[in-house]
Amino acid sequence: MKRELTRLIAAQVCLHMCMAGTRMAAPLLALREGHSPASVGVLLALFALSQVFLSLPAGRFADRHGLRRPVAFAVLAALIGAGSAALWPTFGVLCFAALLTGGATGSATIAVQRQAGFLAGNPTELKQVFGWLAIGPALSNFAGPFAAGLLIDHAGFRTAFAFLALVPLASWWGVHAMAVRKAPEAPVQDGRRSSSWDLLREPPFRRLMVVNWLLSSCWDVHTFLVPVLGHERGLSASAIGTVLGAFALAATGVRVLLPLVAEHVREAVVVTAAMVCTAALFAVYPLAHTAWSMGLLSVLLGFALGAVQPMIMSTLHQITPAHRHGEAIGLRMMAINGSSVLMPLLFGSVGAVLGASGVFWFVGGVVGMASPAAIRLGQGRSRH
Structure with a gap:
């Protein structure tokens, strides 16, 4: 392997x-x-x-x-x-x-x-x-x-x-x-093949998509608003770049650690903890006024959000049939990239009304309220 x-x-x-x-x-x-x-x-x-x-x-x-x-x-x-x-x-x-x-x-x-x-x-x-x-x-x-x-x-x-x-x-x-393994042929039901909507009708997959979309949006929020918030605080370009770089390094670091502790963690617990931590960090982020404090929060947020993707992908492969893994991954990627195209426009519009701090608090509140859904990830799994 x-x-x-x-x-x-x-x-x-x-x-x-x-x-x-x-x-x-x-x-x-x-x-x-x-x-x-x-x-x-x-x-x-x-x-x-x-x-x-x-x-x-x-x-x-x-x-x-x-x-x-x-x-x-x-x-x-x-x-x-x-x-x-x-x-x-x-x-x-x-x-x-x-x-x-x-x-x-x-x-x-x-x-x-x-x-x-x-x-x-x-x-x-x-x-x-x-x-x-x-x-x-x-x-x-x-x-x-x-x-x-x-x-x-x-x-x-x-x-x-x-x-x-x-x-x-x-x-x-x-x-x-x-040596490439192909999945079994998709079964034909009622003279037609299953559509993508059939996947979205399944509560476990729909729950996974919503949770993944929310956490992906948090990644976009951070990338989009840290330069805005840093500019409001009077930080230099190098300081803002360092804050964003610290986030990326932390997200990478936690992914290096995850395979070593995979046996001792559950996907739903990790994702739920990530949502709760993200909501808390978004609540505090607008209160940070120095590069050091923003950098610390950025590292903590990187640890939280960086742990999400491996857990989401592991769950996705357990709750979808083997012959539809590619389709399920495609739906997930379509949602994430659609969010990356549209959400910055939305953040810009909302930020013009609420300010960068308001967007942090609003998104953090939504993620916090949605976190109970994450604990049920994986329920209704199918074997592949």
């Missing part, structure tokens, strides 16, 4: 690294070419927008074809996307690259997460597998922008995009030799 999991993590890192590097380089090039911040905002939204529409079809495709074919298509799309930016670095092509690299990464992630679930033989191994797998995006979110930045400074944007286009080829090398 360890060797196969390492290959899956490497495949995920290489594709995600392409997107993360492009997501840093493309807006930077657009700004240097004189495009407005509004245009750059649209460009950034395209990385998530493509995943909103592709996640569900990609999940169904993974259910039908396993791992290799989805990853092969994702590698090809990422190669075309970043490669086109290297050849024709215009704003329109950068938007095209954003759509392709974002969609490729999301589609491959669904296939990888689906395959990872088959490596585990029991709930403890599921938590361990998804704990390790969740470290991949954190590594690529550092490696992609770092490598792109070095290449931009020393060789120019074209070279950086060309490098990012070639990195996903390693993803194919990572998965092509794996």
